[in-house]
Amino acid sequence: MEVREYRIDVGGAILDLNTFREEYGIRTDLTQQVKVEGLDGRLTRLLKVMIPDFNVYLLETPHILRYITHPHISGESLEILLSENSSLLRKVVDRFTLQRFGRIVAAEGLIRKMGLDVPLVDDLRDLGDAVAIVIAPTEKEEVEALESRIRERGGRLRVVLFMGPLGEGDVRILGDEANSLGADSIFLAPALLGSKDSRGSLVAYGIDVGLLKLGKVVELGSVVDEVTLCRLLRDYPPGIDISGLRERMRPDLNYLRSILEDILFLLEQPVFDPWQIEILMREAKNLRRQLMKYGG
Amino acid sequence: MGLLDLLYRLASLLEMPLYQRYLESKVREGEIPKHVALILDGNRRFAQKLGLDYLNAYRIGASRTEELLDWLLELGVEHVTLYAFSTENFTRPREQVEAVFRVIEEKLRDLIGRIDKLRRNGVRFRIVGKRELLPQRVRELAEELETMTRDFGGKTLNLAVAYGGRMEIVDAVRKIAEEVREGRLRPDEIDENVIRSHLYAPDLPDPDLIIRTSGEERLSNFLLWQSAYSELYFCEVYLPELRKVDILRAIRDYQRRKRRFGS
Numbered sequence: 309m310e311v312r313e314y315r316i317d318v319g320g321a322i323l324d325l326n327t328f329r330e331e332y333g334i335r336t337d338l339t340q341q342v343k344v345e346g347l348d349g350r351l352t353r354l355l356k357v358m359i360p361d362f363n364v365y366l367l368e369t370p371h372i373l374r375y376i377t378h379p380h381i382s383g384e385s386l387e388i389l390l391s392e393n394s395s396l397l398r399k400v401v402d403r404f405t406l407q408r409f410g411r412i413v414a415a416e417g418l419i420r421k422m423g424l425d426v427p428l429v430d431d432l433r434d435l436g437d438a439v440a441i442v443i444a445p446t447e448k449e450e451v452e453a454l455e456s457r458i459r460e461r462g463g464r465l466r467v468v469l470f471m472g473p474l475g476e477g478d479v480r481i482l483g484d485e486a487n488s489l490g491a492d493s494i495f496l497a498p499a500l501l502g503s504k505d506s507r508g509s510l511v512a513y514g515i516d517v518g519l520l521k522l523g524k525v526v527e528l529g530s531v532v533d534e535v536t537l538c539r540l541l542r543d544y545p546p547g548i549d550i551s552g553l554r555e556r557m558r559p560d561l562n563y564l565r566s567i568l569e570d571i572l573f574l575l576e577q578p579v580f581d582p583w584q585i586e587i588l589m590r591e592a593k594n595l596r597r598q599l600m601k602y603g604g
Numbered sequence: 605m606g607l608l609d610l611l612y613r614l615a616s617l618l619e620m621p622l623y624q625r626y627l628e629s630k631v632r633e634g635e636i637p638k639h640v641a642l643i644l645d646g647n648r649r650f651a652q653k654l655g656l657d658y659l660n661a662y663r664i665g666a667s668r669t670e671e672l673l674d675w676l677l678e679l680g681v682e683h684v685t686l687y688a689f690s691t692e693n694f695t696r697p698r699e700q701v702e703a704v705f706r707v708i709e710e711k712l713r714d715l716i717g718r719i720d721k722l723r724r725n726g727v728r729f730r731i732v733g734k735r736e737l738l739p740q741r742v743r744e745l746a747e748e749l750e751t752m753t754r755d756f757g758g759k760t761l762n763l764a765v766a767y768g769g770r771m772e773i774v775d776a777v778r779k780i781a782e783e784v785r786e787g788r789l790r791p792d793e794i795d796e797n798v799i800r801s802h803l804y805a806p807d808l809p810d811p812d813l814i815i816r817t818s819g820e821e822r823l824s825n826f827l828l829w830q831s832a833y834s835e836l837y838f839c840e841v842y843l844p845e846l847r848k849v850d851i852l853r854a855i856r857d858y859q860r861r862k863r864r865f866g867s
Contacts, residue, residue: 322819322840324838577621577623578848581839581840582841583840
């Protein structure tokens with residue numbers, strides 16, 4: 309493949325994209341855009357991740373980029389963001405034509421916050437063949453439990469659609485688990501797939517903050533489309549965990565405090581360049597404001 | 605390395621921020637560039653950002669440059685060339701030019717006062733540029749330091765002041781033309797080696813890595829002949845804000861490029 313030279317403007321600073329990608333191990337060579345009716349293919353895009361054995365897709369919309377780059381968006385403001393994004397999400401889920409595999413059911417009510425009107429597993433009897441939607445991040449035990457809940461209701465788990473922030477490692481663990489239960493899996497992640505090296509944190513790029521606090525340096529990248537990466541860089545606070553909906557949906561003061569604490573910790577380390585420090589400081593300000601709003 | 609040096613190194617390792625320590629250990633695993641040249645840029649913008657006067661900003665930049673030299677020597681870099689003042693910079697307002705030379709003079713005095721440091725590190729100092737353009741006091745001090753360090757060892761600290769890459773080539777061509785006119789050289793004998801031997805510092809190896817601070821992405825007339833195959837690295841921070849991690853990142857990037865394009 310041809311090595312292309314890139315210089316991109318990240319809010320005043322000019323970045324050499326090749327150097328930057330290499331610095332953090334960001335993979336931009338694994339995505340391929342998929343045409344979806346209703347998505348304009350420019351600002352709203354579905355991308356297939358070209359990794360063997362698993363069906364992994366990335367959905368990029370302006371709302372999703374805001375979700376990733378602004379961890380302070382939580383509670384009510386997150387609900388607004390999700391509702392604005394819901395029609396695009398529906399189009400993508402429709403694109404998978406899951407109903408051909410069986411009845412679509414969701415594992416938990418959070419799905420409705422995302423604008424998908426799907427019945428819950430526990431509300432139905434006689435499921436028959438079923439497609440289950442699970443909000444990621446999730447553990448493989450949850451997939452197992454879901455399968456037995458469906459089985460108890462006379463159904464059979466055919467396909468699991470995992471939606472939400474995911475890492476390469478999660479894809480393998482969850483995909484293998486679904487497979488061992490006789491089900492196929494589809495993964496739909498917001499804009500990027502976390503690095504296989506990520507342990508706790510799921511980041512677009514940066515240093516694993518949790519490990520850094522324990523005295524270990526691990527630089528993390530992600531699998532992301534090049535255009536998405538360029539759009540993210542101006543606003544994404546490097547190293548900050550892209551948390552799942554569950555943590556961010558309710559105005560969880562602990563969540564906001566922990567992200568703020570991570571940012572303040574990173575700001576103490578001589579790690580990032582001025583333009584990145586500016587982003588971190590901006591987000592710290594947003595988090596403080598959000599905390600004050602919720603009385604924290 | 606003596607016991608004291610070893611203890612000092614151990615202590616500084618423990619004090620070092622974690623990420624810096626990590627980067628340094630990675631960099632030490634790879635090939636260290638022999639010659640690193642730096643375009644020292646961003647003092648004035650730093651001054652404007654913090655509302656400092658230029659003189660103080662230059663002083664902070666000079667202190668940072670001294671630290672930078674320590675970092676590079678510690679890593680095993682053998683030749684360091686610092687682009688401190690170009691021939692074009694003489695067109696700046698007089699008080700700015702005076703401020704630069706005042707700081708250079710202070711630093712030269714400082715180096716002479718602490719000559720043991722250069723001796724211990726085996727570093728020879730020299731000026732690269734049109735020394736006749738330098739203020740007399742600066743020139744005298746620079747030449748005194750050149751003389752003092754002449755036999756210090758194989759490493760060099762080259763200060764490019766009153767320097768311009770094009771002018772260096774012009775000067776070389778003039779000297780060659782004179783030699784041809786005087787019959788000491790035939791035109792068909794002129795090749796790259798002849799030109800190189802007429803540059804300001806003919807024995808200095810080409811820079812492996814050129815680093816420019818402050819986010820500007822130009823060579824600005826620096827080592828035009830010598831940089832033909834150099835790797836270039838531009839870092840965003842202004843000189844007075846330069847950190848060791850920035851230098852370590854530059855070297856890590858250099859090592860990656862060498863691996864990618866090597867052999």
